[in-house]
Amino acid sequence: MIKFDYKTYMNQEVSLDSLQKEKFIQRLLRDPMAGFINHVIHQEEMEEIKRVSSQIKADSEVLLVIGIGGSFMGSYALKNMFLSPFKTLDTEVIYLGYHLSSKYLKEVLDYIQNKDVSVNVISKSGTTMEISLTYSLIKKELEKRYSKEELQKRIIITTDSQKGKLREEVNQEGYLSFSIPSDIGGRYSLMSPAHLLPLAVMDLDIDNLLLGYKEGLQLIDEAYQYANLRLNLFHQNKLLENFSVYDPSLYYYTEWIKQLLAESEGKNQKGIFPISTVNTRDLHSLGQFIQEGNPILFETVIRILNSEDIKIEDVSLNKINQIVTESVCAAHYNGDTPSIIISLEKLDMRHIGSLSAFFMLAAAFSSYLFDVDPFNQPGVEAYKKEVRKNLEEQEIDFFL
Numbered sequence: 001m002i003k004f005d006y007k008t009y010m011n012q013e014v015s016l017d018s019l020q021k022e023k024f025i026q027r028l029l030r031d032p033m034a035g036f037i038n039h040v041i042h043q044e045e046m047e048e049i050k051r052v053s054s055q056i057k058a059d060s061e062v063l064l065v066i067g068i069g070g071s072f073m074g075s076y077a078l079k080n081m082f083l084s085p086f087k088t089l090d091t092e093v094i095y096l097g098y099h100l101s102s103k104y105l106k107e108v109l110d111y112i113q114n115k116d117v118s119v120n121v122i123s124k125s126g127t128t129m130e131i132s133l134t135y136s137l138i139k140k141e142l143e144k145r146y147s148k149e150e151l152q153k154r155i156i157i158t159t160d161s162q163k164g165k166l167r168e169e170v171n172q173e174g175y176l177s178f179s180i181p182s183d184i185g186g187r188y189s190l191m192s193p194a195h196l197l198p199l200a201v202m203d204l205d206i207d208n209l210l211l212g213y214k215e216g217l218q219l220i221d222e223a224y225q226y227a228n229l230r231l232n233l234f235h236q237n238k239l240l241e242n243f244s245v246y247d248p249s250l251y252y253y254t255e256w257i258k259q260l261l262a263e264s265e266g267k268n269q270k271g272i273f274p275i276s277t278v279n280t281r282d283l284h285s286l287g288q289f290i291q292e293g294n295p296i297l298f299e300t301v302i303r304i305l306n307s308e309d310i311k312i313e314d315v316s317l318n319k320i321n322q323i324v325t326e327s328v329c330a331a332h333y334n335g336d337t338p339s340i341i342i343s344l345e346k347l348d349m350r351h352i353g354s355l356s357a358f359f360m361l362a363a364a365f366s367s368y369l370f371d372v373d374p375f376n377q378p379g380v381e382a383y384k385k386e387v388r389k390n391l392e393e394q395e396i397d398f399f400l
């Protein structure tokens, strides 16, 4: 169960106009890019994902996942949330393509030298520069080791169902493939093979994620209220939203939320800039600013009520973490930084599925309230265009 507290540390009354709410719900249901709410993954596709994930686990010691932005952040966040850094999997999952660090790529190439490898390339458009570059490097490496038939089992491409370079490659080479539905954009694609396949390889419970997600799609009222509350705060010059967590395993999940909100509503010189803190670490750094600095931010605290506990001198550490969370919210509130509190009964795939659906609904409603399109990202295209131009000027265009 997820609880939303929009009152305790918030000096706001949001009055919701039910007619306007209905108008926004209808707009979302009719939005041609709102596939995340209108059609959720089918059982047959879940079965195919599980079949391919078993094959990868049987064949490979390492799965390389190549993706960026909405094509990688979701599964990456859940990997960091649910897999202990001290646990090694039989098939290790390594992410590439989300930066251009030659140091990192070199380290990965060295690491996989004597290991059996599969690769999952994920790009809806099939034209993203970082992905094309990384894929061409890894493909060359795999071609040195495996026959064409073997590559057909080891290269899995997740892309648009009809168009793009990667889809052409699937058709030509006969590689295994999955589709990202055309009406689901990257950051709304958590419930697509883009994320579910890597998660299944990590043995994370994708059935429960899906169950929670479907439950979370019912949180329309809560998401709409949250979106309105954010807008109110924005009009009171609260221009930054700090997603604050008290367990480091949630750090990359706050990155996922930041991407979802920033790419959805940060347009036409509007939107709230999302940041994040991991406490108690950041109470000893950014906490100073949050308490006494320029009062331009509010916080959304994601709190886990019950976690595996440990006792120190008979006192529950979880209890102490909860007391600290409440105390920090109270102190920040007194310092003119209000907080919204979202409490999860526990941290599991089902709760995270629900919370993710809630944030996707909220991102769409918030964008509508700012009067921008939640599902495009023209600003990202602008940087891609500039990079393309400059690379072409240097006659570096083999992958474009």
Ligand code: PA5
Residues within 6 Å of the ligand: 068, 069, 070, 071, 122, 123, 124, 125, 126, 127, 128, 131, 185, 186, 187, 188, 263, 377, 380
């Ligand atoms: O949310 C989005 O749509 C973006 O972040 C994309 O996922 C990102 O730019 C990667 O795009 P693609 O999957 O086409 O390579």
